[in-house]
Amino acid sequence: MAAGASRFMPPPGRQRTLSRRRAAIESYFHVLHALMLRDMRTRFGGSHVGYAIVVGWPVAHAFMLVGIYTFRHMPAPIGDSRVLFFSTGAITALIFQYISREVMKAVLLxxxxxxxxxxxxxxxxLARIIVEIMTGFLALLLTMSIVAALGVNPFPANPVVAITGYLAAILLGIAVGVVNVGIVSFFPAWQIGYILFTLVLYLSSGVIFLPNFMPQQIYDILKWNPVVQVVEWVRTGYYPELAVQVDYAYTILWSLTALLLGLMLERFVVRKRTT
Incomplete structure (x- = not known):
């Protein structure tokens, strides 16, 4: 029996190799976990209140837009709910914006x-990306909970489309964030410049309006902005009647190309400047 079982045991040399790999993987996850904990403690003041403020800010942002439109007695551009319209746009755009900005700041700090x-x-x-994804997910859950509490159905008509749209926003944020790491390594002022740049992206992304209601010439230009694509991607999950055509291939290829460029900058530019 022992002889039969021994045939299924890897040789001693392979056992040592597997043990070393397992130890290396465990060590890596310990390092990643420690970086995430340090990141959260230093950025959020080491308190639950600080983290709650960060989670709640995108939600407050969306409801501030709702308040402005309600005060001016302006209806939502589509659908019957201002809350749902602005939440779907603002949360999507801010998920991209926060990830792309905070990844850049992680390297500087x-x-x-x-x-x-x-x-x-x-x-x-990677540690900052994971923290930002968790924060964005909690902000989305909080928004959906508040929307439901207000008597509005927060669930999309097409969940697959909406979820993949949120994932596309995350991928876009990661890609642009990694590119920002490369840029800011030799041009530190880009940290301020990118904030102004994201403001332009945000205002033109369709959070507070429907780009397809613009003249066709302007709409064709806006569609080159991948943030417009991901916002429309998510909204088509909530509003199937929305007359837009999302260019899924363009959005994904844009993100993957930017991610590849960012990783190349990190490998051949940023590392050399830090060694």
Missing amino acids: NRPLTYYPQVKLIDVI
Whole structure:
């Protein structure tokens, strides 16, 4: 019996190799977990209140738009609910905006950590990405809960379309954020410049209006903005009657190309400047 069982056991050399790989993976996850905890404690003041404010800000942003339209007695551009219209647009755009901005800031604030041999720059980036995805997910859940409490159905008519739209916004934010890491490594002023740039992207992304209601020439130009594409992507999940055609291939390829460019900058530019 023992002889039969031994045939299924890997040789001693392979056992040592597997053990080393398992130890390396566990060590990597420990480093990643420690970076995430440090990130949350330093950015949010080490308190639940600080983190709650960050989670609640996108929600407050969406409801501020609702308040402005309600005060001016303006209806939603589509549908019967101002809350649902602005929530679907604002949360999508802000998920992209926060991820792309905070990934850039992570490298600027946590660069001294890369002096430790266990910590690499890509680990800092990945830890910040995970924290921002969790924050965006909680903001989305909080928004849906408030919308439901107000008596509005927060669930999309086509959940697959809406969920993939949110995932596309996350991918776009990661891609642009990694590119920002490369840019800010040799042009630190881009940290301020990008804030102004995202303001332009936000105002033209269709959060507060429907781009397809614009003249066709202007709409064709706006469609080059991938943020417009992801906002329309999510909204078509909530409003199947919305007369838009999302260019899914363009949006995904744009994000993947930007991500590849950002990883190349991180590998061949940022690392050399930090060594």
